[in-house]
Amino acid sequence: MSKSVPSWERLRELIVSQNANQLTPFIETLSPSETARAISRLDEKEQQILFSLLSPEDAADAIEDMPDAQAADLVEDMPSAQAAAILEELSSDHLVDVLGEMDEQASHAILAEMDKEDAKEARMLLEYDPNCAGGLMISEFLVYKTDQTINDVLNDLQINRDEYVDYHVQYFYVVDQADKLVGVLRMHDMLFPTRGARLEQIMLSSPLSVFHNASLMELDDFFEEHNLLGVPVVDDDGRLVGVVLPNAIEEAINKRKTKTFLRLSGIIGGEEFRTMPLLSRSGRRLSWLSMNIVLNIIAASVIALYQDTLAAVITLAVFLPMVSDMSGCSGNQAIAVSMRELSLGLVRPTELIWVLAKEIKIGIINGLVLGLLLGGVAFFWKGNPWLGMVIGGALAANTVVSVTLGGMLPLVLKKLKVDPALVSSPLLTTVTDMCGFFFVLSFAAAVLPKLGGM
Amino acid sequence: MSKSVPSWERLRELIVSQNANQLTPFIETLSPSETARAISRLDEKEQQILFSLLSPEDAADAIEDMPDAQAADLVEDMPSAQAAAILEELSSDHLVDVLGEMDEQASHAILAEMDKEDAKEARMLLEYDPNCAGGLMISEFLVYKTDQTINDVLNDLQINRDEYVDYHVQYFYVVDQADKLVGVLRMHDMLFPTRGARLEQIMLSSPLSVFHNASLMELDDFFEEHNLLGVPVVDDDGRLVGVVLPNAIEEAINKRKTKTFLRLSGIIGGEEFRTMPLLSRSGRRLSWLSMNIVLNIIAASVIALYQDTLAAVITLAVFLPMVSDMSGCSGNQAIAVSMRELSLGLVRPTELIWVLAKEIKIGIINGLVLGLLLGGVAFFWKGNPWLGMVIGGALAANTVVSVTLGGMLPLVLKKLKVDPALVSSPLLTTVTDMCGFFFVLSFAAAVLPKLGGM
Structure with missing residues (x-):
């Protein structure tokens, strides 16, 4: 083969x-x-x-x-x-x-x-913004004047058959002398009337249309609401300028999703394919990583502040990355749910209190469960209940912080017109790392005599 | 208002x-x-x-x-x-x-x-699998027999106008007495012939169709290749069983993308909305987190093995989370690129060597740059070049590991029929955490006398 x-x-x-x-x-x-x-x-x-x-x-x-x-x-x-x-x-x-x-x-x-x-x-x-009607519309559509007849249309279809093959649109739009959209006809509307009928006599008047600056979400709503194969786009004066097909909306949503996914994973500045030149791929990845390294340094500086505590109880060093990692995971779950609800329009950027109320409960439940688990491990490993309480308490507290912060960050960033996909995760990680290190080390410092030299 | x-x-x-x-x-x-x-x-x-x-x-x-x-x-x-x-x-x-x-x-x-x-x-x-033609097709389509005439069709359209309003399909399919698909007609094919013509005389014979078990990618390819508004689906015997619309393909791709995004972020077992019951939300998040806590414990156990080294050079504790975090970031970039290329069909699960060759170069370049950066910070902070070399070397080595591993993991998992979105990231984090801790602490152990008590 x-x-x-x-x-x-x-x-x-x-x-x-x-x-x-x-x-x-x-x-x-x-x-x-x-x-x-x-x-x-x-x-x-x-x-x-x-x-x-x-x-x-x-x-x-x-x-x-x-x-x-x-x-x-x-x-x-x-x-x-x-x-x-x-x-x-x-x-x-x-x-x-x-x-x-x-x-x-x-x-x-x-x-x-x-x-x-x-x-x-x-x-x-x-x-046009690529995510508004003007940026999503096509220019290949069929348009006729009010005073043309069915026969005119059929002749035009016969003559230009080859060109129209590539036209997706299933409707004929009718405009007046000033190019304003005044009617629409479906193919089967032509089957029954006499062929001499003028379009204005048989067309559906005041057809549904969208403005050239309609947003992706408005267009998505439009096609959810109306079972149509395309919608005409008009400019501010009502002139027909294009047609948006439902597929274009799905494609645009798809593209936005891809961009979000890539940005959240640290692929910024557009798509990366392995066939692109090495140095441009490497450089683009580095641009995001070097921002992260700075954030990491800031977060880890908290550990440096507590070096004495750490030196006294070296076992804590084993738990520091665990507490910060786990909180990062919990926070990223909350980010994902917020990103999803934002993109579906189920939550608005202003509804911080609602999200806070919803997330804080999860933060407390999951914080308690995870804190008990990890605290238990710490306790059984070293046989010291105080160590268990320090680690478990720190993870519980930090889970509450990370879950509520993760839930709210995308909303706040969206409100500030910063791309949540780009910033949510690095910012969350920095804060939860800092808080995680701080909780573990400050709780430990508070009960230092009980921890002995471990 | x-x-x-x-x-x-x-x-x-x-x-x-x-x-x-x-x-x-x-x-x-x-x-x-x-x-x-x-x-x-x-x-x-x-x-x-x-x-x-x-x-x-x-x-x-x-x-x-x-x-x-x-x-x-x-x-x-x-x-x-x-x-x-x-x-x-x-x-x-x-x-x-x-x-x-x-x-x-x-x-x-x-x-x-x-x-x-x-x-x-x-x-x-x-x-049907929801991502194959059978799972994506609709049952609302127009079908006629070969010996019916245009007049029969027009009468049917007139009579059932109300019902057909909800039908998306723009084609009429023609089947023989055994319900096998033998032809297709477009609306405008009816405009020109005489109304008594039988469908078999005017239909386009042997129309394009897909089998009921065609995959999402085959269907996507089909609509990329053929500018059609729908494709008939036939069973193994060639009988017409449904019609797939291009929009259904885009929607399915969209859904798959959402699932991937959510799973990568630790939202598993379907979508989560904040309006769902608290305990089910919390429990589903916990199921993923508790797997992660186990992985975290395994990774951190490496630190416990080197507790003496760490006690001798407590400064290392500041850098441990930084090295593991940064490598996690680098690896997740590579995962994202592989996931994207897999979903576009630009790479096959078997092409591990190709991905390895492409990623290892990025791993080396980015490892060197990041290693120099973080090693430099360590050197200037404590004024000890050996500390700089330990930290920089560990980050460089671990970046190579994480970038190549991140690039290959999704392919390997896909080949093993495990969902890459679910497993890639936790597995990568565990391995790069372990390796990161190991590189820092073993490099430090090797030059321990040079590091003094920091």
């Missing part, structure tokens, strides 16, 4: 032999995810040769299969004219996604090489 | 006064996310009264606005007959989502009360 040769090896052969004739048929045999994987395994030079051998249409098909960040990386390195020829083949929403991942200089250079109309449209779309 | 009174306060008033007449209109003024939020803020008893006051249709509308887990919780507590009446109003895919979140006993009880045909269909759908 050909399974034994990875697809990128075969691809590489075809590239090295400059075999343009076999290249396209070969890529067509690959599934989209396999295409993305194969291309990503080529080195930069091979990728450039590959894309110079493919027609713009085939190159665009390949680009569509790749994650936006990877596609942008690839296109950025091409001559602008080649990049423009390929990107012109993408649908408007996809084009804007890829351009949005580039730095501005690169995207401007490509736009300058594109067809003027397409470039103008893309620039307009790029101006 | 009424903004000052939260919507659930108003809802509560209407419930307490049993004001069924005003209840439905009030809920209709709320957006879906606001509805979900308001209902979730009621206590269990208020929720039960609310749903007994609403008609099944209105109750189903409200249920649709809520996250599945929350909806399931609510419905489970109702009498089965009431629950069945409400759930019958949901579309088949939504119904199955909600039933799938319940325990089997509850879902069986509800199914027993449902219309026999609907229940049979739901049981069939429930048997």
Whole structure:
């Protein structure tokens, strides 16, 4: 079976032999995810040769299969004219996604090489926040004037059949002479009336629409509420400027989730793929780690303050990382629940008291259970009940702190317009580390004579 | 403005006064996310009264606005007959989502009360893995026989217009006498031929379809490759059993992402909302924490082994949590990149060597940089170059371990069919804690005389 040769090896052969004739048929045999994987395994030079051998249409098909960040990386390195020829083949929403991942200089250079109309449209779309209706809409939709007839529409459909194949939209929008949206028609509305009927006679008037600045959550609510295959987007004057499809909303939510997940794990500044250059990957990871090292130093300085206590009861050193780690875990659970509820709109950033009331109870219960567990371990290990109480008490107290803080941090950060995914976890860890060290060492200092030299 | 009174306060008033007449209109003024939020803020008893006051249709509308887990919780507590009446109003895919979140006993009880045909269909759908075509398909689609005419279809559309309004599907599927899928028609294919034409004459034959056991990734690839609004699902004999819409794929990916995110943060066993009962929330969080406490004890036992070294150089206790924390951060970055590449199909679970080769370089670079930083801090703080070398060397070595391990763990776990989201992070933390403590303390033990009493 050909399974034994990875697809990128075969691809590489075809590239090295400059075999343009076999290249396209070969890529067509690959599934989209396999295409993305194969291309990503080529080195930069091979990728450039590959894309110079493919027609713009085939190159665009390949680009569509790749994650936006990877596609942008690839296109950025091409001559602008080649990049423009390929990107012109993408649908408007996809084009804007890829351009949005580039730095501005690169995207401007490509736009300058594109067809003027397409470039103008893309620039307009790029101006929108990618998570509002304007940033999510497509420009490929069917629009007719009020005084056109069903026959006009059918003729247009017949003539432009090939172009419309790529149009997702299932509705015909009707605008007046000033381009204001005044009606909508579904395909089956055309089946029954006479073919000479004017659209204004048969259209559904005052159709549902959203404003160009509607937020992702408003759009999500819209499609939850209305079982539609698309919603027209109008500007402040009511002019039809685009159409948002429900899939675009799900995709945008998906993207936001990915970003949140990556940021929470310390992958900041966009996506990372292992096919990206080593130094840029390493540098981006380091930028987050070096912030963390500073926070770590601050937290650990608490230990330095209590060095005498620690020297007197060296056993405490075993428990310091445990108390801080466990509290970090408890706090991160609370962060996750808050992030989830925020993203679903089940909690608002102002509802701190509600979250506090809900989390403090969990903090107390889980603090008691975990404190008893770890305190018990400490007690049985050294046979000293005071050690058990110090460790158990410290973990219990610190669990209450970390759970309530973890629950509230994302709300506070969101209210301060700081990205909770980026900041919640490092901040929580720092505070719970400090408090954990402080509780263990100060409780121990208070009962030092009882702890003896352990 | 009424903004000052939260919507659930108003809802509560209407419930307490049993004001069924005003209840439905009030809920209709709320957006879906606001509805979900308001209902979730009621206590269990208020929720039960609310749903007994609403008609099944209105109750189903409200249920649709809520996250599945929350909806399931609510419905489970109702009498089965009431629950069945409400759930019958949901579309088949939504119904199955909600039933799938319940325990089997509850879902069986509800199914027993449902219309026999609907229940049979739901049981069939429930048997499928929720992330394959069978689990993602809907049963609401339009199907005709080969010998029917356009006129037959148009008549059917006219007659059943009201029912079909809720049908998302934009295609007509054509089956033979054995219910095997043999053709497809789009709405506009009906616009041009004569109305007496039989479907087999005008249909597109051998339409694209997927098998009922196609995976989420295959379906995602399908819609990437084919610009379609739905794909018919066939069983092993080629019989048409359902239709998968592209939105269902995005939604399933979204759900999987949420699950991954929550599990990585220690929220296991399904979603948690703050409106769920306190003890179940606390218990579920504890189940994960108590596993972690055991892992923590194992890791910290390394410190106990080196208690003498630590007693001789108490300053080391300050650096122990820093080295283990920092390595945990570095390792979690690598985990995140692997999880992301796995979910996109950019890496396969077997490609351990490739990941190792990619990560070890980052581990070395970042290890050196972070080691120099923290080693420098240690050196300047105590003025002892040996301390700097011990701490810096330990962090560097441990970063290499954690980055390579973090990169490979998700692949290994996936290959072993263990959920990487659940296990990667705790396992990584345990290993990097142990190694971190071991590196610091064993390096220090090796140069103990040079460190003096600090």
